[in-house]
Amino acid sequence: MKKWTKFNAVVSGFMLILSFNLSASGETANKDQVKAKLQKALSMEISAIGDAPVPGLLQVMTEKGLFYTSEDGKYLLQARIYSIDEGMRNVTEDALGEMRLSGLEKFSDNVIEYKADKEKYVVNIFTDITCGYCRKLHGEMDQYNDLGITVRYLAFPRGGLNSRTYTDMVSVWCAENPQEAMNNAKAGGTVASKKCDSKVAEEFAFGQKIGVNGTPNIIMPDGSVIPGYQPPKQLEAALKAIL
Numbered sequence: 001m002k003k004w005t006k007f008n009a010v011v012s013g014f015m016l017i018l019s020f021n022l023s024a025s026g027e028t029a030n031k032d033q034v035k036a037k038l039q040k041a042l043s044m045e046i047s048a049i050g051d052a053p054v055p056g057l058l059q060v061m062t063e064k065g066l067f068y069t070s071e072d073g074k075y076l077l078q079a080r081i082y083s084i085d086e087g088m089r090n091v092t093e094d095a096l097g098e099m100r101l102s103g104l105e106k107f108s109d110n111v112i113e114y115k116a117d118k119e120k121y122v123v124n125i126f127t128d129i130t131c132g133y134c135r136k137l138h139g140e141m142d143q144y145n146d147l148g149i150t151v152r153y154l155a156f157p158r159g160g161l162n163s164r165t166y167t168d169m170v171s172v173w174c175a176e177n178p179q180e181a182m183n184n185a186k187a188g189g190t191v192a193s194k195k196c197d198s199k200v201a202e203e204f205a206f207g208q209k210i211g212v213n214g215t216p217n218i219i220m221p222d223g224s225v226i227p228g229y230q231p232p233k234q235l236e237a238a239l240k241a242i243l
Contacts, residue, residue, distance in 0.1 A: 034049065034072070044063055048060075052068050057071070063205060066099075068081075112153040113179075116150045122149075123149060124154060127154070129165065130158075144235065149236065174196035218230060
């Protein structure tokens with residue numbers, strides 16, 4: 001009798017494991033099916049799909065930003081999810097913040113940096129060399145640096161990859177002295193044509209992926225974003241508030 005009971009326990013345990021594995025396999029297959037369905041319907045590359053904070057929804061990361069979908073892929077939502085029990089924490093923004101910071105690591109060696117001598121803070125800014133407020137921000141670079149703020153530029157040609165601005169920004173990134181080329185371009189000077197294996201197009205695509213739709217777009221050290229120009233003192237105050 002004891003042997004039979006032990007045998008039943010072993011079989012039951014095996015069936016439980018098998019059931020779990022089949023369930024997990026089914027979930028993976030379902031997500032793959034939803035991913036394929038969405039990619040075909042939206043003509044967008046999906047880099048990741050997984051469970052959303054809200055039961056019944058999946059979180060979908062695409063080349064055009066973060067979306068949510070029903071578990072069957074029938075409905076697509078572009079929304080913000082807030083956690084009421086956590087003081088209205090913006091769960092969607094937290095997910096985007098993590099993605100911004102992890103994505104920035106890929107471009108750490110491809111930014112044009114203006115380093116503060118006594119660095120206290122580092123901000124990454126998506127910029128366009130023809131943007132008026134980008135030029136205003138750049139004209140105050142010494143003031144940002146004096147406050148201990150290091151600025152790292154990423155390229156975001158607003159006209160897209162077929163624009164003259166894109167071509168000029170590639171030339172700036174490929175220049176022998178990118179800082180000097182950036183200074184000249186932001187001052188409205190003629191950009192000398194240069195070509196190299198730059199990541200301007202990749203930075204532009206990454207900007208679109210994390211929701212950049214204008215410049216300047218400032219990514220803070222915690223992954224949050226300040227869209228638009230910020231005067232030096234105002235940016236310093238914002239940095240102090242999160243660090």
